[in-house]
Amino acid sequence: MSYLGFTIWELSNEWQKQLTTELKAIDLTHVQFLILKAVYELEVNHEEKTQVKIAQQARTNIMMTSKVIRSLEKKEYIDRYNHAGDKRAFRITISKKGKKVLRKSINIIENFEKEFFSTLEKKKKTQKLMEQLIKEKKKG
Numbered sequence: 001m002s003y004l005g006f007t008i009w010e011l012s013n014e015w016q017k018q019l020t021t022e023l024k025a026i027d028l029t030h031v032q033f034l035i036l037k038a039v040y041e042l043e044v045n046h047e048e049k050t051q052v053k054i055a056q057q058a059r060t061n062i063m064m065t066s067k068v069i070r071s072l073e074k075k076e077y078i079d080r081y082n083h084a085g086d087k088r089a090f091r092i093t094i095s096k097k098g099k100k101v102l103r104k105s106i107n108i109i110e111n112f113e114k115e116f117f118s119t120l121e122k123k124k125k126t127q128k129l130m131e132q133l134i135k136e137k138k139k140g
Contacts, residue, residue: 015116016030018112018116019109019112019116022108022109022112023105023108023109025108026101026104026105026108027075028101028105029068031060031064031068032068032071032072032077033102033105033109034058034059034060035054035058035060035065035068035069035072036072036077036078036094036098036101036102036105037058037102037105037106038054038055038057038058039054039078039092039093039094039098040094040098040099040102041057042054042057043093043094048091049091049092049093050090050091050092051065051066051069051090051092054069054092069090069092072098075097076095076097076098077094077095077097077098077101077102078092078093078094078095078098079092079093079094079095080092081093
């Protein structure tokens, strides 16, 4: 007997494993991509780019976000500056190198997802239904 939840979990694990392999080509993890994309989105929208805001935008844990930001800084994909109003916080900006790798990663992910989910009919409808379910369950 198979459970839908287990099937979703198994598919998610396979998706994550294969996506990780794809992103290795540009020395980026999926979480690094999510954080880099969040920094970029906040920047484009002229919003504050603190670690907390980035974690909220990327829907990631604040502690993990902090570690990933440091790794992205070492790769020179982002720059980190002291925050004027909060000595414990940092302002974060995406570098030219970061924008370049972000564009590459978006292309990789879009092509990967197109291929990975190619056997699913009505992909957009499936995604909307899953997003709706997530919202309902988060409400409680």
